[in-house]
Amino acid sequence: MIHVKGVTKTFDKEIAVQEVTMDVKQGSIYGLVGSNGAGKTTLLKMLAGIYRPDQGEIFIGGEPIFENVAMKRNVVFISDALYFFPQVTIEQMASYYRSFYPNWSDERFETLQRVFPLEPSRKIHRLSKGMQRQVSFWLSLSCLPSVFILDEPMDGLDPVMRQKIKNLLFQDVAERNMTVIISSHNLREIEDMCDHIGMMHEGKIILEKDIDVLKSDTHKVQLAFDEEQKEEKILNDLTIVHKEKRGSVLLLIVRGEKDVIERTIRAEKPLVFDMLPLTLEEMFIYEMGGVGYEVEQILY
Numbered sequence: 685m686i687h688v689k690g691v692t693k694t695f696d697k698e699i700a701v702q703e704v705t706m707d708v709k710q711g712s713i714y715g716l717v718g719s720n721g722a723g724k725t726t727l728l729k730m731l732a733g734i735y736r737p738d739q740g741e742i743f744i745g746g747e748p749i750f751e752n753v754a755m756k757r758n759v760v761f762i763s764d765a766l767y768f769f770p771q772v773t774i775e776q777m778a779s780y781y782r783s784f785y786p787n788w789s790d791e792r793f794e795t796l797q798r799v800f801p802l803e804p805s806r807k808i809h810r811l812s813k814g815m816q817r818q819v820s821f822w823l824s825l826s827c828l829p830s831v832f833i834l835d836e837p838m839d840g841l842d843p844v845m846r847q848k849i850k851n852l853l854f855q856d857v858a859e860r861n862m863t864v865i866i867s868s869h870n871l872r873e874i875e876d877m878c879d880h881i882g883m884m885h886e887g888k889i890i891l892e893k894d895i896d897v898l899k900s901d902t903h904k905v906q907l908a909f910d911e912e913q914k915e916e917k918i919l920n921d922l923t924i925v926h927k928e929k930r931g932s933v934l935l936l937i938v939r940g941e942k943d944v945i946e947r948t949i950r951a952e953k954p955l956v957f958d959m960l961p962l963t964l965e966e967m968f969i970y971e972m973g974g975v976g977y978e979v980e981q982i983l984y
């Protein structure tokens with residue numbers, strides 16, 4: 685559905701996005717995570733056709749997105765910094781969306797009023813930050829977009845509203861095969877919502893995987909042996925992403941298949957052996973450590 689090939693974007697002399705290649709399947713929810721300044725917003729703005737890439741190409745549904753007004757009418761972007769016309773009411777903003785987005789549905793707009801309990805006659809700039817976020821979701825979801833691009837969209841929303849919005853997104857993905865790309869620093873939320881994840885650092889995608897594959901591929905292990913040679917053998921035999929020693933207990937982040945890791949460790953008859961699932965937040969920290977981001981003594 686979305687095809688990004690070798691995309692680079694530079695501001696003055698600073699490279700914000702560097703040779704990024706990624707594919708997003710129709711009907712999937714793709715989570716874009718990364719360090720501050722990694723280039724997520726810049727990449728999302730190129731996907732939404734707001735910025736023109738300096739190099740590379742972006743196709744949505746087989747068509748280039750930049751300066752493609754027809755395609756942009758199917759793609760809705762919620763920016764991290766919301767923008768509404770000055771002084772407008774929700775219904776005036778809805779009229780604008782109705783005129784621009786051909787799939788706009790008055791019926792959906794009315795149905796969603798049950799989810800977003802706001803009077804359409806209210807002026808948007810007088811609403812709270814979270815209420816303004818609600819308005820942006822209300823209007824965007826009424827456009828029935830085929831691609832929905834979201835940059836830190838849940839900021840300022842209360843937990844009940846977050847859940848309601850997640851459910852609406854799931855519903856549109858399931859019923860209309862909508863494709864969602866969402867960037868967030870809230871990795872728990874990304875873990876809950878997304879089926880695929882791209883991790884960015886310093887303008888590049890350093891890891892791109894199906895979330896289930898990623899989770900079955902990396903493990904947290906606690907170990908203790910009666911002999912140091914056994915410990916050394918394990919460290920040599922396994923693919924270690926991160927290592928920490930606490931007294932006699934060794935804490936490891938290990939890459940590979942669960943069964944193979946378990947067999948390798950059990951063969952050395954450990955005194956202590958525990959294998960724990962890794963959260964996306966922990967994976968993020970260790971992947972970042974692997975590309976030189978300062979990661980020391982932060983195992984939970």
Ligand SMILES: Nc1ncnc2c1ncn2[C@@H]1O[C@H](COP(=O)(O)OP(=O)(O)OP(=O)(O)O)[C@@H](O)[C@H]1O
Nearest residue numbers: 695698699700718719720721722723724725726727
């Ligand atoms: N309009 C701009 N003009 C100049 N530099 C910019 C502009 N937008 C982004 N940059 C630079 O590009 C780099 C990537 O910024 P971007 O906002 O894309 O990162 P991000 O991953 O979204 O960061 P964060 O997680 O902190 O929001 C940064 O170094 C930033 O200073």
